[in-house]
Amino acid sequence: MKDVKILGTGCANCKNTLALVEAVARERNVPIALEKVEELPMIMGYGVMSTPGVVIDGVVVHAGGVPARSKVESWF
Numbered sequence: 001m002k003d004v005k006i007l008g009t010g011c012a013n014c015k016n017t018l019a020l021v022e023a024v025a026r027e028r029n030v031p032i033a034l035e036k037v038e039e040l041p042m043i044m045g046y047g048v049m050s051t052p053g054v055v056i057d058g059v060v061v062h063a064g065g066v067p068a069r070s071k072v073e074s075w076f
Contacts, residue, residue, distance in 0.1 A: 001031040002076070007043045007053035007063075008036075016066050017052040024069065030076040 004021060008014025018036060025032045037043060037055075046055055050064030056075055 001033055003035075003057050004032045005035045005037050005055040007046060007048050007055065008051035009038050009040070009043075011051065013066050014052040017054065020066065020069065020072055021054065024072045025076055028073070028076045 002025075004025075006014060006018045006021065008017070014036075018034070021032075022034060025034075043051065043053065046053060046060050048060060048063045052063075052066065053060060054062040054067065054075075061075060062071065
């Protein structure tokens with residue numbers, strides 16, 4: 001199971017990224033533990049200054065803007 005965190009304060013791009021990651025994982029039958037991180041100190045703790053950010057298994061794989069579907073697919 002992959003540990004996935006979506007970093008963002010709740011903007012539309014953050015919500016779209018969350019939905020996209022969830023949909024791609026479901027389509028590919030990849031079990032994930034999905035968490036939404038909205039607290040700025042925690043987001044900054046990952047070194048992310050532009051949201052949304054995506055962290056998989058402790059590694060920042062994306063920051064700033066909604067990732068392309070193909071990029072999300074490559075994570076799974």
